[in-house]
Amino acid sequence: INNGGGLLLAADPAGEKDGQQQINLKFLKTEEGKSYAAAFTNVEEQKAGNEGQQSSAVLLPVAELLQIAANHPHSDGVVINPFSNSFILLKEAIVALQNKMRTQNVEERLKGSAGIFQAVAAYYEEQKKLPEGEAMPEDKKRAGIERVLQGFLQAMELNAQLLVAIVSTEKKEGEIADGQVLLNHLTTQDGRDAIAVFTSGEQIEKNPAETAAIAMPVQDVLKAAIHISESGKMDGLIINPWSQSFFLSLDMVKWLLDAKMRGEERAKENEEKRAMTQGLSETMLYSALIGGSLGIAKEKDALGEAPYREQAFSYRPAMGSVLLAEFHSLNTERKLSFPDMQEKFYDWKSKGMYALEGQEQDAVETMDASIMRFATGKGPKDCGIDAEDDSFLSRMLPFAMMLCRRLHQFSDMDRAMLHDAVRLTNNNPKAMLMGELYATMLRNLVLHLGGESLEEQLQAAANYVALFYEEEEAENEEEKRLNEEAKEQHREDVKDYDALVASFEILKPFLDLKSLEGKKAEELSGKESCEATLLLATWVLLHSKSYQEAVESALSVKGSKNLPVVVSTLAAAYYGLSQIPKDWVNALAGKEEVREIAIEWQMRWLD
Known part of the structure; x- marks a missing residue:
């Protein structure tokens, strides 16, 4: 029965009833008047009897055959191989066997x-x-x-x-x-x-x-x-x-x-996340370094008109090297370790690690200041300077992608983690808010949270971030008391909560994307602060219909060298790897190193 085996049951076909084949059992009777259904272990046993004893037989699963024999009103059991070494299985034994198996199944x-x-x-x-x-x-x-x-x-x-x-x-x-x-x-x-x-x-x-x-x-x-x-x-x-x-x-x-x-x-959501994050690491790292290379090419007047020359993909900006250092740290440490990241930043600066041919392509003031402070003994979270520049947005990718892990539910711990990541170079509340907003946007675009369209997902991200910091006027004393209790909890969970609330104005332009979309690029371009770059990147995305169009648009407007990185990563999060032109990926300098880091990160953190 356990192996799904069958026996031949002596029976004659009796036509169909209600769409099912019927049979008439053939019984062997003993001198004591007992009637046994005849079963055979093979065709040779079936044909072993005398000419008058042979009959037709049907092949049935053993469990079904025993059920028929046990339930038939004229059956006293089954006789197996009656024409040779016969063995009689009494009805009582069949019932006992069935009860035993039923009990075993229940106990299991x-x-x-x-x-x-x-x-x-x-x-x-x-x-x-x-x-x-x-x-x-x-x-x-x-x-x-x-x-x-x-x-x-x-x-x-x-x-x-x-x-x-x-x-x-x-x-x-x-x-x-x-x-x-x-x-x-x-x-x-x-x-x-x-x-x-x-x-x-x-x-x-x-x-x-x-x-x-x-x-x-x-x-x-x-x-x-x-x-x-x-x-x-x-x-x-x-x-x-x-x-x-x-x-x-x-x-x-x-x-x-x-x-x-x-x-x-949650299980369904996690399976959906698995599908959405398949191959995500390669997509995002390629997009970040493509955007970075094109940004440097534009700064060096080596970009030209689209379609871009292969040379435009041969650069790796300082923040691209820093980005690889962060991903590599998460691979080697198998956990988030800001001290290890700072050590790897130092290796990049002093030994040329993660740089193409060990050479720096550009300089970043906040990065240099952070490494210098770390070298003098300051802790990683105290290495950042009070700056609102946009360079840190180019290295926020791994922290944003950590929000896309399966089984992960966003909490205040994630919010604090994002702020600490920004603090490595920029100890500034406005920078922290923009870092949190960028990461939330990327998460929404990857996981399709907040709606079907790109605009809905970006708007949902802005609303989600703002909800935590927005101060609402209490209508009565009870509501005022509850608001104060909530604030106290926020202060425990998020360092510098009050400073972040005081910088809430920086979020307001993102809360009305319809209005932002209606502006002209000239109204938003020309500045290099983190707010200006993320605002312009959002505008570019709202006016684009594909990954390539978004990146080319970012290179055509007046923005910082980090704008193409921000646009490229957000666009790739929404449109996916298949939308990144293959010739761009193939032309990217150091592609194999990038792919190796990405595959390991995917395995450790997403798959």
């Missing part, structure tokens, strides 16, 4: 709910440690309940089952006329009505005379409790009522079903 399905039993047992162990009559402290009680709930969640994850007490009837297995089963309710000493469930057959045997039960999936048991409560009295479940019992209230049942639903939604 019950194994997944062992965590519930263990959690309840642990709860009682804690109670035993206390003097008789003393109530369990609230913190220990809460911890015990949480363990039981975790046991239920794990059981649902494993598709495990519980044994549920049913009302015994004359009908098979407690079934009633409509094909449903009547669940047996117990009433607790304090008058609560509960469904009785058991984690094993052993628990039922503690009071077998009182208990008939069927196996049901854990999730179905919980749903049944809710369903019954909607039309009658039901207060929850009582687990293992004949021994160490535990009452699971209806509120807990509802919480478990909600948690299961949220878990399924």
